[in-house]
Amino acid sequence: MSSAIKEVPVQLPKSFDRPDEPWHHYLTIDVIWYVLGYTLFHPFVSWVLVLCLRAQYTAYHAPEMRIAFAWAALMTAIGLFGLISDRIAFGSPREVDLSEEVIVITGGVEGLGGLLAETYGMRNANIAVLDTKKVDEDEAEEKGAVYYQCDVSDAKQVEAAAAKIIEDLGAPTILVNNAGLVHTKSILESTAEDVEQTFRVNTLSHFHTLRTFLPHMIAEGRGTVVTVSSVLGHLGAANLSAYTASKAALLALHHSLRAELAQIPEAKEIKTILVTPGQMTTRMFAGVKTPSNFLAPVVTPADVGKDIIRLIEKGESGEVALPLYSRYIHILGVLPVGIQYLVRRWSGIDSAIGKAGLTKKETSRKK
Template sequence: MHFFLDILLLLPLLLAASLESLVKLFIPKRRKSVAGEVVLITGAGHGIGRLTAYEFAKLKSKLVLWDINKHGLEETAAECKRLGARVHAWVVDCSNREDIYSSAKKVKAEVGDVSILVNNAGVVYTADLFATQDPQIEKTFEVNVLAHFWTTKAFLPAMMSNNHGHIVTVASAAGHTVVPYLMAYCSSKFAAVGFHRALTEELAALKKTGVKTTCLCPNFINTGFIKNPTTNLGPTLEPEEVVGKLMSGILTEKKMIFVPSMISLLTVLERILPERFMITLKRKINIKFDAVIGYKDKGQ
């Protein structure tokens, strides 16, 4: 009974906080400077990671770029240098914990403490459960979520010691709502979103208010990882649009970024509306892409 009375006493706070949030929608938030910050980006050799590196280079950050693809990594590094940034590039396999830890030691020794960590590296296999090979499932989790633990354990202590830093988790709308034929990917991105939320709460509990967290959750992006995606939610997102939203979110220290923003509404609706209605709504949204189907109905 006391618990419910305590909840009732919180109603005025709910009203005040709601009004505050409404007012903030119309007040541009001041953007922080990242000039001179050491920014480490995983998966920097292509797509979102590459474009994010370019944006930090324009803002005069010091860049540490990781990717398993040496050629793509070198191309990104060259363009960042052309933009005037100091760049250090390492070929790193983010599915390998020991490679992450040994590379992190080199970064600390040769560059210094990382103050902004962008966990962007990711893999996706478009197939049903039976067509997804066991090593593919393992790699999906190793890159999409376990790597976040290893990089954060490596670089977060210095941020906490200085009470200054930023951990960025590149997740997906698939970390909030599921899609058929992306079981391993959706599961790993749910874990990545959970990692971000748990890390955010843990930093608050430890009173490390200077270490910020941001999570990016976009819809399908035109990067070639998923073939021929379509949805009635709108056209496939261009990487430049997503990176623009990501950078704005980082610079204003936004905790959760949905692209497009209507994704946030869908995640709420899925939790409160009847299952039967949501089944019909998802049919209307009509998400499609090329996928391998391994299941064979014996009756066929």
């Protein structure tokens, strides 16, 4: 008795077709900093070194013992200072149970938003995705998310989608504002429609979703709001004026949101996360080269998404800034203007879009 065997087509990831890079391509300052954070700069490891010296009967007054003890004490003090600072700024974490959370992700079909939606979908969380792209029922069921075709730049569409989400899944408690687009044009080449569309999708959509979903979080007495901005919001860049300005506005919006939530007693358990990534391997900036793979590596949506998920599920507020330079980019603003000019010129930030051949495009690239 024969039985038909169902053939399942298999498609390898696109990254499989990429040529192997030399080993040093993957050695970046981020990797070094990460390793140091769990070894030399870790308080526990520092004290282990002290114990190892004592195990060798090293005298307390020996120079190496004093240095190891002082280093361990310094690492412990820095670690405690960081914990106290976070607690003062963000308060205690809230309890998060995914089975009781309803997660709304804007721009969640592709890129970073798509990765977050699929990750939580695989974990059977309640996921609602708002995107202009339409997803058929079979694909939605496979990914484990509910997709609502919605233009988040339109306040009425957001309100209508919110009513359906509440009816289907319940009151939203986690909002990931991720939707965005870019017009790679200079100020003079941009049309009024280009600029307006960029701000409506990248900035005004955050106001629409906050005004719509935040009251439900306040009523529930818990929630998390994730604001996806960009490191370019701190820097600006040639041929990205509308995009960088719209992302810079989100930095101020995030801080204003935190200040307003602090004035609402019922919002004590509502956490906020600011995401300011550097260049990611998404279609939005495909072909753009960074000046140095060692100092400014291109990060993947998985790298950023992992840190976002970690903060969400720990119930904490905080900031996600990858790669390493995006965490300390504020320092550039306090340097002398001459040094700032030299850094910008060396980095090629103002010529990257032109070198990638992305300028004067009539179509928009979406996440």
